[in-house]
Amino acid sequence: MTTMTTDRAPMAGMKVYHLKLGMWVFLLSEVMFFTGLIGSYIILRFAHPEAFGAPGEVLNVPLTALNTFVLICSSVTMVKAFAAIEQGDQEGLKNWLMATIVLGAAFVGVQAFEYTILVREGFVPMAESYHAIARTAAEGSEVIGGPLYGATFYMMTGFHGTHVSIGVLCLCFTLWRARQGAYTAGSLGGVEIMGLYWHFVDLVWILLFTIVYLI
Amino acid sequence: MVAGEEHKAPPYMIVFVVLGVLTVLEVLFAFTSLPKLWLAVGLIVMALWKAVLVAMYYMHLRFEPRRLWILAASPIPLAIILVVVVIQEIF
Numbered sequence: 001m002t003t004m005t006t007d008r009a010p011m012a013g014m015k016v017y018h019l020k021l022g023m024w025v026f027l028l029s030e031v032m033f034f035t036g037l038i039g040s041y042i043i044l045r046f047a048h049p050e051a052f053g054a055p056g057e058v059l060n061v062p063l064t065a066l067n068t069f070v071l072i073c074s075s076v077t078m079v080k081a082f083a084a085i086e087q088g089d090q091e092g093l094k095n096w097l098m099a100t101i102v103l104g105a106a107f108v109g110v111q112a113f114e115y116t117i118l119v120r121e122g123f124v125p126m127a128e129s130y131h132a133i134a135r136t137a138a139e140g141s142e143v144i145g146g147p148l149y150g151a152t153f154y155m156m157t158g159f160h161g162t163h164v165s166i167g168v169l170c171l172c173f174t175l176w177r178a179r180q181g182a183y184t185a186g187s188l189g190g191v192e193i194m195g196l197y198w199h200f201v202d203l204v205w206i207l208l209f210t211i212v213y214l215i
Numbered sequence: 216m217v218a219g220e221e222h223k224a225p226p227y228m229i230v231f232v233v234l235g236v237l238t239v240l241e242v243l244f245a246f247t248s249l250p251k252l253w254l255a256v257g258l259i260v261m262a263l264w265k266a267v268l269v270a271m272y273y274m275h276l277r278f279e280p281r282r283l284w285i286l287a288a289s290p291i292p293l294a295i296i297l298v299v300v301v302i303q304e305i306f
């Protein structure tokens with residue numbers, strides 16, 4: 001399907017080109033980073049279940065499910081961009097990259113909108129205003145781990161949103177390079193590397209959405 | 216994928232449809248009245264299934280050499296150890 005060129009010449013040991021290997025190593029470090037965040041959330045939730053809301057109690061599940069679908073769509077447009085340049089289709093590459101940028105920006109926009117609503121309703125990292133705390137306080141129980149829900153929620157989704165935002169900026173750079181004709185069917189390493197990052201961000205969100213919003 | 220290697224075009228749109236359907240199923244499943252443990256297990260299985268599909272087809276891991284597979288899987292045991300060891304502090 002593709003021809004071997006200097007930018008994608010496989011290294012002798014790993015049999016992949018150096019840029020791809022570098023991106024995979026970076027993504028593995030990101031796996032451990034998000035494991036730290038998700039692992040902390042799971043452990044804190046086990047330790048202090050009273051501090052966390054049930055699915056749909058605080059967070060807007062339908063809105064976020066729609067946003068998840070937007071991010072999944074952006075993964076499709078990203079692979080379509082890669083498939084287009086594999087065939088030497090410059091226009092297809094630019095159009096699909098633009099679609100990915102729009103969808104990525106839409107995801108960040110909806111997340112910002114969600115944050116605005118949550119903060120307006122009093123769900124902030126300093127969780128005195130979180131109603132689960134009010135509930136336990138009303139029941140007369142000791143309020144333990146009160147700020148945990150807000151802090152862990154904003155920490156995880158905030159870091160992920162930052163990754164998406166950085167991805168959108170990198171996509172803009174990739175589109176700018178595509179408009180300069182930097183990528184061809186034989187030289188598409190940059191698009192593939194960008195795609196790996198973008199799909200990783202999608203993959204992390206798939207897990208975050210389930211763990212934070214649905215369980 | 217390995218540069219220069221021929222492979223069948225990945226089924227991007229089929230994977231997309233499966234991801235969309237699984238997302239809808241997850242949301243519907245989350246609000247059923249099953250016991251919490253079963254809910255959590257079902258949701259995690261569906262999420263992992265989606266994650267594997269993205270890694271295999273969109274990140275082209277299925278078409279990569281075995282050594283990259285091993286590299287990509289290397290943080291998984293570390294992640295499990297991290298969570299399992301620390302969670303034992305609670306019980």
